[in-house]
Amino acid sequence: MSYFSDIINGTKTLLTGMRITGKYFFVNLFTRKDVITRQYPDNIDTLKMFDRYRGEVIMLHNENNEHKCDACTLCEKACPNGSIEVIGDKKINPETGKNVRFLVKHIYHLEMCTMCGLCIEACPQNAIAWGQNYHNTAYDRSKLTKVLNKPGSKIVPGLKG
Amino acid sequence: MEEYLTDQLKTQEYFLNMGPQHPATHGVLRLLLKLDGEIIRNVDMDLGYIHRSIEKMCERDTYKQIIHLTDRLDYLSSHINNEAVCLLVEKALNIEVTDRIKVIRTMMDELTRISSHVLWWGVMGMDIGALTTFMYGFREREMINDIFEETCGARLTMNYNVIGGLRYDLHENFVKRVKDFIKHFKKKLPEYDKLLSNNVIFRKRLEGIGYISKEDAVAYGLNGPTARGSGVSCDIRKIHPYSAYDRVDFEEITFPEGDSYARYKVRIQEMHQSLSILEQLVDKIPEGEYKVKTKAVIKLPEGDYLQRVESARGDFGVYVKSDGQKFPYRVKFRSPGFANLTALNKMSEGLKIADLVAILSTIDIVVPDIDR
Amino acid sequence: MILNIFTDIHNKLLEHMSGGAAHITELILIAAAYLGIFAILGLLLVWLERRVAGFFQLRLGPNRVGPFGLFQTIADALKLVSKELTGTVKADSMLYRTAPYFVITTALMALSLIPFSHEIQAFDINIGVFFLISVSSVGVLGIFLAGWASNNKYSLIGGMRTGIQMISYELSVGMAIVTMTVLAGTLQISEIIEIQKDGWLIWKGHIPAIIAFMIFMIAGTAESNRTPFDLVEAESELGAGFHTEYSGMNFAYYFLAEFVNMFIIASVAVILFFGGWLSPFGITDTIPFAGLFWFTVKVIGVIFIFMWFRWTFPRFRIDQLLTLEWKYLLPVNMVNIVLMALIVWLGLTL
Numbered sequence: 001m002s003y004f005s006d007i008i009n010g011t012k013t014l015l016t017g018m019r020i021t022g023k024y025f026f027v028n029l030f031t032r033k034d035v036i037t038r039q040y041p042d043n044i045d046t047l048k049m050f051d052r053y054r055g056e057v058i059m060l061h062n063e064n065n066e067h068k069c070d071a072c073t074l075c076e077k078a079c080p081n082g083s084i085e086v087i088g089d090k091k092i093n094p095e096t097g098k099n100v101r102f103l104v105k106h107i108y109h110l111e112m113c114t115m116c117g118l119c120i121e122a123c124p125q126n127a128i129a130w131g132q133n134y135h136n137t138a139y140d141r142s143k144l145t146k147v148l149n150k151p152g153s154k155i156v157p158g159l160k161g
Numbered sequence: 162m163e164e165y166l167t168d169q170l171k172t173q174e175y176f177l178n179m180g181p182q183h184p185a186t187h188g189v190l191r192l193l194l195k196l197d198g199e200i201i202r203n204v205d206m207d208l209g210y211i212h213r214s215i216e217k218m219c220e221r222d223t224y225k226q227i228i229h230l231t232d233r234l235d236y237l238s239s240h241i242n243n244e245a246v247c248l249l250v251e252k253a254l255n256i257e258v259t260d261r262i263k264v265i266r267t268m269m270d271e272l273t274r275i276s277s278h279v280l281w282w283g284v285m286g287m288d289i290g291a292l293t294t295f296m297y298g299f300r301e302r303e304m305i306n307d308i309f310e311e312t313c314g315a316r317l318t319m320n321y322n323v324i325g326g327l328r329y330d331l332h333e334n335f336v337k338r339v340k341d342f343i344k345h346f347k348k349k350l351p352e353y354d355k356l357l358s359n360n361v362i363f364r365k366r367l368e369g370i371g372y373i374s375k376e377d378a379v380a381y382g383l384n385g386p387t388a389r390g391s392g393v394s395c396d397i398r399k400i401h402p403y404s405a406y407d408r409v410d411f412e413e414i415t416f417p418e419g420d421s422y423a424r425y426k427v428r429i430q431e432m433h434q435s436l437s438i439l440e441q442l443v444d445k446i447p448e449g450e451y452k453v454k455t456k457a458v459i460k461l462p463e464g465d466y467l468q469r470v471e472s473a474r475g476d477f478g479v480y481v482k483s484d485g486q487k488f489p490y491r492v493k494f495r496s497p498g499f500a501n502l503t504a505l506n507k508m509s510e511g512l513k514i515a516d517l518v519a520i521l522s523t524i525d526i527v528v529p530d531i532d533r
Numbered sequence: 534m535i536l537n538i539f540t541d542i543h544n545k546l547l548e549h550m551s552g553g554a555a556h557i558t559e560l561i562l563i564a565a566a567y568l569g570i571f572a573i574l575g576l577l578l579v580w581l582e583r584r585v586a587g588f589f590q591l592r593l594g595p596n597r598v599g600p601f602g603l604f605q606t607i608a609d610a611l612k613l614v615s616k617e618l619t620g621t622v623k624a625d626s627m628l629y630r631t632a633p634y635f636v637i638t639t640a641l642m643a644l645s646l647i648p649f650s651h652e653i654q655a656f657d658i659n660i661g662v663f664f665l666i667s668v669s670s671v672g673v674l675g676i677f678l679a680g681w682a683s684n685n686k687y688s689l690i691g692g693m694r695t696g697i698q699m700i701s702y703e704l705s706v707g708m709a710i711v712t713m714t715v716l717a718g719t720l721q722i723s724e725i726i727e728i729q730k731d732g733w734l735i736w737k738g739h740i741p742a743i744i745a746f747m748i749f750m751i752a753g754t755a756e757s758n759r760t761p762f763d764l765v766e767a768e769s770e771l772g773a774g775f776h777t778e779y780s781g782m783n784f785a786y787y788f789l790a791e792f793v794n795m796f797i798i799a800s801v802a803v804i805l806f807f808g809g810w811l812s813p814f815g816i817t818d819t820i821p822f823a824g825l826f827w828f829t830v831k832v833i834g835v836i837f838i839f840m841w842f843r844w845t846f847p848r849f850r851i852d853q854l855l856t857l858e859w860k861y862l863l864p865v866n867m868v869n870i871v872l873m874a875l876i877v878w879l880g881l882t883l
């Protein structure tokens with residue numbers, strides 16, 4: 001007798017499964033309520049990443065094109081895989097007469113970065129932060145190597161530099 | 162009769178390369194099968210296609226820098242891997258973390274476990290041939306990933322633990338989102354059973370297949386859900402409780418059958434348990450610091466250190482030998498997948514190719530975890 | 534009864550050429566028309582499958598190319614046409630190249646028997662159903678040859694699985710059809726539909742007909758190599774099974790033939806159980822070509838059930854597949870034939 005009960009029970013389990021998928025099918029066919037995918041390039045204007053999203057490292061600049069980096073290279077030292085190169089130079093501050101470091105180039109290799117966030121933690125000035133940009137692909141590797149300080153930018157006056 | 166037939170019908174054994182590029186091997190694992198028709202005579206596992214020498218890389222990194230590398234081992238339980246390293250260093254330096262940190266870590270662990278198991282469930286169905294389960298699994302995983310992204314900043318390689326605490330405090334939406342998830346998942350988990358677990362074809366594919374006895378499971382060093390499917394009690398959360406596991410109430414799931422279906426049931430039941438742990442903790446996150454002050458340069462005193470945690474795949478261990486420098490002298494990750502994979506040959510003896518795929522799926526391997 | 538609607542064309546052709554030449558021209562025209570139907574059907578069904586799969590899987594499916602993504606499959610076909618035809622070095626090149634045509638030819642031959650409506654049926658012989666079974670069993674050869682000639686172990690395993698699966702399930706399909714022909718009392722497809730004017734066969738034959746329908750659906754799924762019986766291609770085990778080594782148009786032939794075969798199986802189910810192109814209760818009998826509408830609706834209904842199967846169930850293992858056929862379907866089928874014969878003999882049909 002288990003022969004027939006096998007058939008009946010087996011069919012029953014199959015039909016239960018079909019009921020689940022069928023429910024989703026008809027809901028999606030008529031209302032699209034359960035559709036979980038997003039139509040990516042269409043929603044590009046409304047798509048907003050979370051504030052903490054780690055897209056890339058950026059250097060914060062204020063409206064006067066000034067940043068806070070004094071080229072202390074702590075971020076460079078904190079980075080586990082050499083994604084950051086800080087090129088600094090020294091000059092004499094005309095006001096104080098002291099010999100201070102200033103930033104020439106803050107080079108960031110996005111192609112090597114693992115988004116671990118150690119550089120941002122290490123920065124004593126909060127000069128660098130996470131950017132929420134997620135369009136990080138490029139056809140050429142060299143396009144991923146970025147200079148973070150904008151051309152002509154200077155350190156915020158009043159900071160150490 | 163069968164002997165007579167095998168005498169009369171001369172068959173030839175042949176080799177079949179499964180992988181490194183094969184849909185069933187979940188990555189770049191190469192299996193060299195010795196087959197007689199469709200029946201498996203021997204399985205050779207060929208590893209090393211995704212070896213990145215992470216253990217060696219750890220030797221040139223400071224303890225803070227090691228953490229983000231552990232994300233890349235078993236990427237489905239990255240949070241748990243991070244925690245293992247942090248716990249090890251905190252234990253070695255006698256850093257006492259606050260209750261808040263412990264509870265948050267535990268919650269994140271369980272979310273990670275659910276997201277890993279949910280993905281496993283989807284892929285399990287896909288390996289057996291039910292393609293739809295994959296998307297259903299991803300629906301739940303997507304919710305968890307959103308929780309992670311909002312609080313930790315990334316969806317997969319969260320890197321949320323730091324030595325002495327957490328990178329950020331919880332996001333204000335965290336509790337609400339977790340509650341939403343619990344509500345949602347409680348409704349969806351029974352659907353998993355209806356769709357797959359009770360399905361007669363699915364059960365026939367798994368029941369009695371890939372049997373491994375309790376003794377063999379211990380002898381092969383199996384761990385995690387794979388071993389618990391053979392009745393071995395091996396939950397690190399119970400044996401050596403860490404973080405807040407000593408204050409939550411949960412069961413260790415074991416099934417004595419030792420077949421693929423038992424391993425399947427263990428993972429399904431573990432999702433229920435994880436859900437109950439989350440429910441117990443979500444309203445009781447203590448106030449306090451999310452990060453304890455540590456020294457800028459962390460140096461472990463000379464000696465050997467070991468920390469075990471229960472990752473989604475089993476017993477994940479970190480072993481560090483320190484010579485007192487700021488870099489470890491030697492780091493060894495004990496990956497659960499590697500031990501589990503070794504039993505594949507034993508489990509799939511005399512079965513068919515389709516069974517091998519099912520067994521591989523119930524072992525739930527992540528190849529970057531095995532190769533490191 | 535070759536295409537009643539083309540009588541005009543027939544007469545036009547006769548005005549310009551002799552009888553024999555007109556006949557041959559006509560045949561060529563019909564063949565070209567059916568090739569067109571074949572391609573369009575295949576592409577539409579692929580689109581339908583992807584769309585339906587999308588809704589089952591909480592996605593939307595193709596929706597970019599053309600309205601509702603209708604032209605997506607056409608774009609894919611264009612891509613496949615432009616691709617290079619590759620193969621393995623030591624493949625049996627002759628068999629390797631000819632294998633797809635076995636599949637496509639048999640599918641086309643079977644298609645010619647399908648009555649899309651009262652007016653549209655290319656070939657209506659008195660042994661129609663029998664011819665259909667015989668022709669569709671030749672299609673296995675194409676898959677089998679592909680598996681053998683590819684010189685690839687995955688293909689070989691896929692091909693061998695096909696052999697086992699097709700031979701087994703051919704039996705169930707055949708016997709389910711036999712059950713229904715016992716009730717219908719004829720093998721000619723147009724007559725089978727004719728006698729359903731006062732009630733569809735699934736209604737007339739009640740219990741045995743319903744059992745036969747269930748068996749036909751299961752075996753039909755297996756015949757068209759769809760999940761849960763897609764062991765032949767079983768992508769998680771064999772990569773792509775028998776067509777692993779095929780590329781470009783050769784692959785597309787298999788792909789299209791698979792979907793046309795599904796259409797044929799669904800059509801046979803509609804003809805045998807749901808009255809073919811007949812409208813329910815004869816509500817639109819007077820409108821010409823309404824049959825085409827009803828036929829399409831019914832076939833899509835049956836095809837949807839096939840798709841529902843595919844996107845719900847896991848795959849069988851080869852031995853379970855055989856157990857299902859030889860231990861469950863076949864005995865039930867045999868008892869069912871006797872039951873049907875008894876019912877017809879005792880006049881218990883509704």
